[in-house]
Amino acid sequence: MIEFSNVTFSYEAVRRDGENEEAAGVKDLNITVKDGEFLVLTGGSGCGKTTVIRLINGLIPAYYNGEMTGTVTLGGRNIRDMSIYDISGQVGSVFQNPRSQFFNVNTTDEMAFAAENRCLDPDEIKRTIKSTAVSMRIEDLLDRNIFELSGGEKQMVACAGINVLSPEIIVLDEPSSNLDHQAIKKLAGILRSWKEQGKTIIIAEHRLFYLKDLADRMLVMEGGRVTAEFGADKIPELSYERCEELGLRPFVLKEIPFMRKDEKKVCGSIELKDFNFTYKDKMHSISIPELEIPEGSITAVIGNNGAGKSTLVRNICGLEKRCKGIMRFRGKSLKPKGRLHNCYMIMQDVNHQLFTESVLDEVMLSMTDKSLGEDEKAKKAMDILIELGLDAVAEMHPMALSGGQKQRTAIASGLASEKEIIIFDEPTSGLDLHHMKLVADQMKRLKETGKTVFIVTHDYEFILRCCDRIIRVDKGMIGDEYDLNEKTVGKLLDFMNINDGGNENV
C-alpha cells in the first residue's frame, strides 16, 4: 500500500532549462493506492503528476531537492527512513524519454542492470532475461545496440528490465509520448500482464485512450492538487465532451468529431520526382517515383516506426545530398541544395536548433538578406515575435524557455528565413490537450500565411484538428494519399487501428 498524507512539496529552484513548469510541486496531497491497483494520474503540464511519481520511486527527496512536509509511506514505511537503494528494490520506473534512461549500450546488459545492482545470482538473471524475452516476444531485441532501436523498442527494453527484477510497484511517467500506435498497443499489452500479475501500477499520462480498460481509478490533477477522481465504473462514461471540459485527451478516439469546414484553396502543387534514397546502413530506404502535394496546405505524414517517414521529410528538406530526386516548386526544379533554401524543419528535440543567446538574436540569425541593416532586421524580427506571442521573452536565453516557447522560437526563425515549406517532426509528442491545441492553431496560422506545412505525427487528435491531406508511408513507399474529410476519417482511424481503444492483448 502506498499512502500520501498531507504531502506538500515544492522544488528548490527553477531549473535553468525552464522545465520548472513541468516539474511543479504538489500541495496537501492525500492519496491511498491499494496493492494491485492500477492508478492513472492525469492533468495538464505542470499539474504535479510527475512529482507524485518521483515521490514514489524515491527520486524525491534523493535526487530532486526541495521542501517537503507530510509523509509518504510504502508498505507502512516512511520513505524518509528508506534509502533510494531500498526503494529501488520495491519500485520499478519507466520514464518518458527512451533516449536517456539506459545506463548500458547493450540491451541485454541493460535488462540485467537493476538485478545486478541487487546482487542477484548471474545465472539466475540470465535465465530470467531469457524467459522474459520469450514471454514478451522480444527475443530479437536481445544483445542489440540501444542506439539502433526505435523509441518503441527502447520502451520495450525498459519494461523487460522491470520484469527481470519484478518489483511489486511499477511507476511510469508518460511512457507513450514518443511511441506510435503499434508500440502503444504493445505497451498496453505489457501493462495488462502486469495488472494480471497483481502489480501495483501508477502511471502519469496525457494520452488516455490505451488505458481505458486497464485503469481502476483515475485522478485528475491541477496546480499540485487532485481536482477530480473517477473510479473504474465512471471511466467508461467519460465522453469526448466531458474530457474536453476537464482539459484531458479523450479516452475513445472514435468519438473525436471531425468538425472542420474551412474551404480549401489550392493554388498550386509541389511535385516530387524520383525520390529514391537508401541510408548507408541499408536498413531504411525510400523509393517514391512521383508524389504531388497541394501547395499551401497542411499535410500529415503518417506510418509506423521505421516506415520511412523521417527519411522522406529529410529528403524533402534536402538534408541528404545523395538523393537524386527533384522537387518542382513554383516553376523551379530543386535539387537537395535548392530544397535546403526553401525548406525548414522543426525537429522533435528543438534544443538542437537553438544557437544564440537571446530569442531575438535567434530570429535575426536566420535573416541572411544582406541588404537589410541591423535595425531593420531587429524590427522585422520583433514583428515575427509579436505574431507568435514571443515578444515578452525576446531578450531571454532560448534555453530558459518552456518547451512550447522553444518550439515557437524555432518556428520564428523558420519564418524569418522566408522559407515556404515548413516541416515538423512530431511537434505534439508529450503535449497535453491545451498545448496540443496551441500547436494546431499555430499550424493553421502558418497555412494562412501561405506556407506549405508537412507534419510527421502519430497524434490522431492533432491530425483531425489541423491537417488537410494525409500521406501514409509504408516500407519506404507511398501506401496511401488522400484529402482528409468526413469520408476519409474512417480510413485514418482504421490505420491507427485504435477502434478498440487499444485494449487488444498483444
Place this chain on the structure above:
Amino acid sequence: METGSRTAAGKEMLKLDPRTKLAILITVGIIMMSGKLTGIEYILRLICTCVPFLLLISVKLYKTAVISALILFATVLCEGFVIPNTKGILNLMIMIICGVISRFGPGYICGWYVVRSTSVSEFVTVMERMHFPNIITIPMSVMFRYFPTLKEEYLSIRDAMKMREIGQSIKNPFTYIEYILVPIMMSTSQIANDLSAASLTKGLGAGRKRTHICSIGMTCIDYILIAAMAAMLVIFFVF
C-alpha cells in the same frame, strides 16, 4: 562505424579480456609514438603495425582492415627506406606525413577497437576486478555510453545548421565551434541528469557490491598476448 557498442554476439572471432586489450593499446601506443626509425626499434614498429590489422580482422571488418594495413605499412616502409634516401623539402614532407600517420594511426585504431569491442558492463566488471573504486569506474563507464550519444547529438545539430545555412566551418571556425558546442552541452547535460535519475531508480548505489552477467576471464590467448606485449616493451626500453 559505431563506437561504444559491443558487436552483437557471434560477430567477434576472438574474444579478448579487456585487460589484454588495454595492454595491447598501451604497448602499441608507446612503441609507435616514440620508437626510432632504425635498428631493433624499427623491427618492433613493424610488428606493431600488424596489430591493428589483426584486431580489425577479429571483429570482421575486413575491408577496413586491409585498407588501414596498406596505408600503415606504406608509411612505415617509407620511414624505413625512403626517408634515408631523400633530401630537402621532399624528405621533410614525407617525414611529416608518414610520421603523423604511423605514429598516431595504430594507436587510434587500437583505441577504437577497445571502445567498440568492450561493452559497458564488461568494462565495469573488469574495473571492479582490478579493485578500482566506484568513484572512478562509474563516471568512466558513463563515458563509454556517451560517445554514441555525442555522435547522435552532433549529427542533429549539424542538420539544424545546414537548414539555417549558418556556421560554414571554413569561413568562421570559432562561430562554428560555438554553434556546435552550445546545443551539445545543453542537451547532453539534460541527458546526463535524466540518466543519473534513471540509474538511481535502478539501484546503482555507491559502494555496494554488484553481480555481473557477462563472463570475463583470462584465457590462454590472453596470457600469451600479455606476455608478448610485456616482452616487446622490455626489448623496447632495454635495447
